Ligand SMILES: [Zn+2]
């Protein structure tokens with residue numbers, strides 16, 4: 001196992017140290033269990049002749065040895081064809097190693113940001129980076145890094161996040177409760193829960209009600225889901241899952257004050273609320289003035305339901321209407 005010490009570059013997207021990003025990997029699919037394997041080759045690429053002569057690649061899943069000295073495992077072949085000293089087996093192994101080593105494009109490379117081992121094509125060209133002359137981060141990570149440097153959102157992106165907010169609002173319509181602000185101030189001692197700065201109930205622009213579990217994850221605003229924050233603190237909190245914003249001690253305190261479910265708000269990763277009326281939300285979203293808008297709406301809500309894993313909560317007729325059954 002290589003070191004996994006993490007460093008931060010200027011963009012704030014972490015590169016992982018110890019990744020041999022100058023090196024080539026050969027990838028092969030096990031002939032026995034059909035699962036993927038990666039073999040670190042280093043900076044000197046193999047020729048197919050060398051590979052078939054010298055390589056002994058063990059499947060890390062099932063242990064099958066890939067070498068021209070191995071019998072083939074194909075049960076539906078005649079035994080004699082599987083035998084390592086048959087011409088069929090030899091030609092098979094020659095092809096097997098040729099696939100993995102013939103061209104620079106046959107090789108794979110490890111991204112030092114997401115750490116995935118990906119095909120050559122997943123990296124942009126960069127002369128001088130080892131035998132593959134590819135960049136050290138994959139094109140997905142490159143895209144993310146570029147987005148940090150140039151964070152302008154596209155029109156389409158803005159539209160999509162508006163759609164998502166609108167759908168979340170529709171799912172939660174009728175589930176949100178009016179918050180008694182005086183009571184909220186009382187419970188939080190008229191202080192910002194994060195910074196402890198005193199807040200004045202009459203200066204409306206200086207404080208905000210935090211949706212502890214965000215509506216983004218389909219939690220309605222209720223007494224036990226509301227915290228008092230200063231305007232600034234709330235701007236930092238926004239749609240963040242509570243454990244990504246509050247410390248452990250704050251989460252415990254928050255559960256004590258509000259009655260929120262401590263296990264849920266402390267969960268490391270966001271948990272989507274499935275305890276909502278999905279069908280009503282879908283019906284609301286599909287109420288359009290112009291019938292011609294309907295196909296677009298259906299497409300939009302279908303995607304969201306899949307992302308939120310809410311398809312199973314749909315009634316039969318809605319499933320059918322959206323083309324899920
Ligand atoms: Zn295997």
Ligand SMILES: [Zn+2]
Nearest residue numbers: 111114138141
């Ligand atoms: Zn990557």
